[in-house]
Amino acid sequence: MIAEKMESLVSNNSVIRQMFEEGRVMAARYGSENVYDFSLGNPNVPAPAKVGEVIKELLDHEDPVALHGYMPNAGFPDVRAKIAASLNSRFGTGFTADNIIMTVGAAGGLNCALKAITDPGDEILTFAPYFLEYRNYAANHGGILKEIPPDTSTFQPDLTALLEAVGPRTKALIINNPNNPSGVIYTEETIKGIAKVLEDKQKEYGTDIFILSDEPYRELVYSGAEVPYITKYYSNTIVGYSFSKTLSLPGERIGYLVIPDEVSDHEKVFEACVIANRILGFVNAPSLMQKVVGECLDEKTDIGFYAENRDLMYDALTEMGYECIRPDGAFYMFIKSPAEDEKEFVNAAKEEHILLVPGSSFACSGFVRLSYCVSHETCRNSLPGFKRLADRFMGQ
Amino acid sequence: MIAEKMESLVSNNSVIRQMFEEGRVMAARYGSENVYDFSLGNPNVPAPAKVGEVIKELLDHEDPVALHGYMPNAGFPDVRAKIAASLNSRFGTGFTADNIIMTVGAAGGLNCALKAITDPGDEILTFAPYFLEYRNYAANHGGILKEIPPDTSTFQPDLTALLEAVGPRTKALIINNPNNPSGVIYTEETIKGIAKVLEDKQKEYGTDIFILSDEPYRELVYSGAEVPYITKYYSNTIVGYSFSKTLSLPGERIGYLVIPDEVSDHEKVFEACVIANRILGFVNAPSLMQKVVGECLDEKTDIGFYAENRDLMYDALTEMGYECIRPDGAFYMFIKSPAEDEKEFVNAAKEEHILLVPGSSFACSGFVRLSYCVSHETCRNSLPGFKRLADRFMGQ
Numbered sequence: 001m002i003a004e005k006m007e008s009l010v011s012n013n014s015v016i017r018q019m020f021e022e023g024r025v026m027a028a029r030y031g032s033e034n035v036y037d038f039s040l041g042n043p044n045v046p047a048p049a050k051v052g053e054v055i056k057e058l059l060d061h062e063d064p065v066a067l068h069g070y071m072p073n074a075g076f077p078d079v080r081a082k083i084a085a086s087l088n089s090r091f092g093t094g095f096t097a098d099n100i101i102m103t104v105g106a107a108g109g110l111n112c113a114l115k116a117i118t119d120p121g122d123e124i125l126t127f128a129p130y131f132l133e134y135r136n137y138a139a140n141h142g143g144i145l146k147e148i149p150p151d152t153s154t155f156q157p158d159l160t161a162l163l164e165a166v167g168p169r170t171k172a173l174i175i176n177n178p179n180n181p182s183g184v185i186y187t188e189e190t191i192k193g194i195a196k197v198l199e200d201k202q203k204e205y206g207t208d209i210f211i212l213s214d215e216p217y218r219e220l221v222y223s224g225a226e227v228p229y230i231t232k233y234y235s236n237t238i239v240g241y242s243f244s245k246t247l248s249l250p251g252e253r254i255g256y257l258v259i260p261d262e263v264s265d266h267e268k269v270f271e272a273c274v275i276a277n278r279i280l281g282f283v284n285a286p287s288l289m290q291k292v293v294g295e296c297l298d299e300k301t302d303i304g305f306y307a308e309n310r311d312l313m314y315d316a317l318t319e320m321g322y323e324c325i326r327p328d329g330a331f332y333m334f335i336k337s338p339a340e341d342e343k344e345f346v347n348a349a350k351e352e353h354i355l356l357v358p359g360s361s362f363a364c365s366g367f368v369r370l371s372y373c374v375s376h377e378t379c380r381n382s383l384p385g386f387k388r389l390a391d392r393f394m395g396q
Numbered sequence: 397m398i399a400e401k402m403e404s405l406v407s408n409n410s411v412i413r414q415m416f417e418e419g420r421v422m423a424a425r426y427g428s429e430n431v432y433d434f435s436l437g438n439p440n441v442p443a444p445a446k447v448g449e450v451i452k453e454l455l456d457h458e459d460p461v462a463l464h465g466y467m468p469n470a471g472f473p474d475v476r477a478k479i480a481a482s483l484n485s486r487f488g489t490g491f492t493a494d495n496i497i498m499t500v501g502a503a504g505g506l507n508c509a510l511k512a513i514t515d516p517g518d519e520i521l522t523f524a525p526y527f528l529e530y531r532n533y534a535a536n537h538g539g540i541l542k543e544i545p546p547d548t549s550t551f552q553p554d555l556t557a558l559l560e561a562v563g564p565r566t567k568a569l570i571i572n573n574p575n576n577p578s579g580v581i582y583t584e585e586t587i588k589g590i591a592k593v594l595e596d597k598q599k600e601y602g603t604d605i606f607i608l609s610d611e612p613y614r615e616l617v618y619s620g621a622e623v624p625y626i627t628k629y630y631s632n633t634i635v636g637y638s639f640s641k642t643l644s645l646p647g648e649r650i651g652y653l654v655i656p657d658e659v660s661d662h663e664k665v666f667e668a669c670v671i672a673n674r675i676l677g678f679v680n681a682p683s684l685m686q687k688v689v690g691e692c693l694d695e696k697t698d699i700g701f702y703a704e705n706r707d708l709m710y711d712a713l714t715e716m717g718y719e720c721i722r723p724d725g726a727f728y729m730f731i732k733s734p735a736e737d738e739k740e741f742v743n744a745a746k747e748e749h750i751l752l753v754p755g756s757s758f759a760c761s762g763f764v765r766l767s768y769c770v771s772h773e774t775c776r777n778s779l780p781g782f783k784r785l786a787d788r789f790m791g792q
Binding site for chain 2: 001042044065107108141250265279286
């Protein structure tokens with residue numbers, strides 16, 4: 001009945017649904033204030049007030065036919081020009097509107113880029129731990145995801161493993177920086193190392209190998225940490241950005257692709273991405289939201305809110321004996337499971353009404369992901385439960 | 397560099413872009429009021445005032461985290477329930493929220509449905525003339541589009557040709573009713589005939605054959621014409637709807653799929669479509685617009701505006717000797733080209749500053765499409781040009 005490829009996805013999905021269902025049942029039974037749900041990556045800080053103000057202004061002053069109508073599939077040229085200017089002022093790049101394609105979130109953008117460049121059987125690399133959806137994105141367009149094992153001591157990409165993984169059919173490397181689920185920012189040194197490996201391999205095989213940089217968390221960084229802008233380090237880079245986290249608009253599906261002039265055969269790649277946007281059925285990014293983000297490029301989410309949670313949870317959990325890299329970005333902590341099988345720990349946490357995601361959901365077992373995009377109360381009130389778990393699993 | 401499959405699309409696209417470019421150059425040279433652009437299918441009637449009012453109310457009264465946030469990938473349950481109730485009251489169906497998936501327009505919905513059901517090599521049928529993008533939609537998911545030749549005397553689907561076209565690998569038939577580009581509404585008799593052929597063939601081959609009914613023009617009908625609701629005639633029907641034309645919101649990318657309980661293995665098909673929505677990168681339909689359409693289901697576009705254009709153009713052109721079926725729906729007329737090669741006629745029309753689309757762009761050469769979603773002035777002022785073309789090609 002359904003496509004054969006969809007069968008395993010459908011049966012797998014019911015497991016995820018079951019997990020959500022458990023959370024809901026728990027909240028209904030114990031009261032949602034007594035369930036500590038650290039399982040979701042959904043911003044809980046509201047969109048900046050300016051978002052609503054801009055929407056109202058647009059409704060009052062723009063022609064509705066233009067505001068809600070079709071535009072070029074790449075997006076409104078004025079919005080694309082504003083995004084290019086904003087990137088240039090922040091990262092010293094030299095983009096114009098012709099380097100920007102408005103997309104249905106970063107997920108939509110990544111699919112357009114993969115559709116544009118992937119031939120059946122091409123290999124798409126990514127570093128574990130990673131957002132498992134990348135596997136589906138690659139498969140949508142005939143690509144095969146190949147994961148590169150994690151360096152669990154630093155969660156920086158393992159360059160030796162990268163060198164071994166790249167082959168003649170490698171079409172792209174997806175990186176996610178700051179990283180979900182580790183919260184780690186790939187350093188400039190790491191980025192330079194990745195660029196060097198890929199440049200050498202491009203020469204060796206006479207191929208083009210793209211970096212697809214998935215950057216929804218770019219603006220979610222703490223203590224002034226910097227996230228290198230990858231187009232400056234490697235020519236064949238396509239950046240996928242989303243306003244989901246920065247402006248707390250995940251449901252609105254608004255983002256963009258950056259395709260620098262330095263990409264080989266830039267015009268063709270750009271055009272292929274625009275066509276992919278059209279034929280995959282996106283057609284264009286939602287029109288009103290394009291205009292909105294164009295006016296909100298200097299707006300910031302309340303990063304202090306997330307930073308407070310990070311400090312609270314990191315300090316408390318490491319004090320209890322949990323091992324974890326202090327995250328510099330995103331709103332995740334990736335904690336070493338005190339039980340060898342992290343699913344055992346996830347289940348034990350459930351008994352404390354604490355919901356976590358097993359690392360195996362990110363191709364990195366032995367760890368659990370904690371999303372701290374929750375209220376301060378949820379963080380604070382979860383600590384006694386974490387303490388009991390520490391006592392139980394770490395022996396005192 | 398780019399995927400091999402994208403190469404022809406990219407070179408083909410530059411032809412379409414050239415056409416748009418010509419229109420722009422013409423408008424700049426002669427003044428846009430002196431160019432009669434009948435080439436686009438973009439509503440020129442503004443969205444109902446209620447759309448803006450609802451947006452403002454939502455911004456004032458809803459929690460922004462919920463309004464702009466993630467929801468189940470199928471869409472907000474309350475919006476889906478409202479859509480189901482609206483369909484039930486209008487068509488006597490028995491849908492619930494569990495039959496509705498909110499999608500990124502009808503194009504997004506069709507891609508989700510095709511992803512859900514298509515195995516590589518499956519055949520997807522459609523009746524010419526048709527929206528050529530269907531070929532890309534099928535190919536995205538490994539399907540092969542097979543077109544069924546048109547009956548140019550009525551532009552109703554040719555049932556004998558359908559019978560011959562259906563084979564053991566036929567997975568779906570895409571129909572578009574009211575039809576772009578013909579403006580014809582498939583009659584109840586036609587629909588019953590299609591259902592009979594497909595039911596017989598399902599039995600013969602022991603397969604499931606879906607109707608994918610692409611219905612963005614459902615509400616754009618004239619003189620009280622009725623568009624049969626296809627789920628009532630054929631069990632394995634999936635409907636793809638868009639608010640693009642009804643509410644003049646084409647840029648907002650908002651629509652839905654209907655997957656009735658009667659579809660074989662309904663739950664699995666529904667689930668596969670929801671997963672396709674997620675993994676193709678749509679994730680969910682834009683959240684604010686979901687809420688908006690949920691409050692605007694009884695709103696109507698100014699159909700009288702389009703009806704006036706239809707009558708004006710149909711009466712004037714047939715009076716001049718052009719041959720055309722009087723359209724009952726959508727905002728298109730499909731006119732028999734008075735030159736054997738319709739591209740010759742399209743080029744001659746350009747000299748009169750009249751922009752039309754050749755029928756070969758809909759797999760039906762010998763005809764041209766005129767989109768009358770333009771101002772009344774554009775219609776009226778184009779008539780002298782059409783008269784000169786009639787004199788030139790039809791000899792007096």
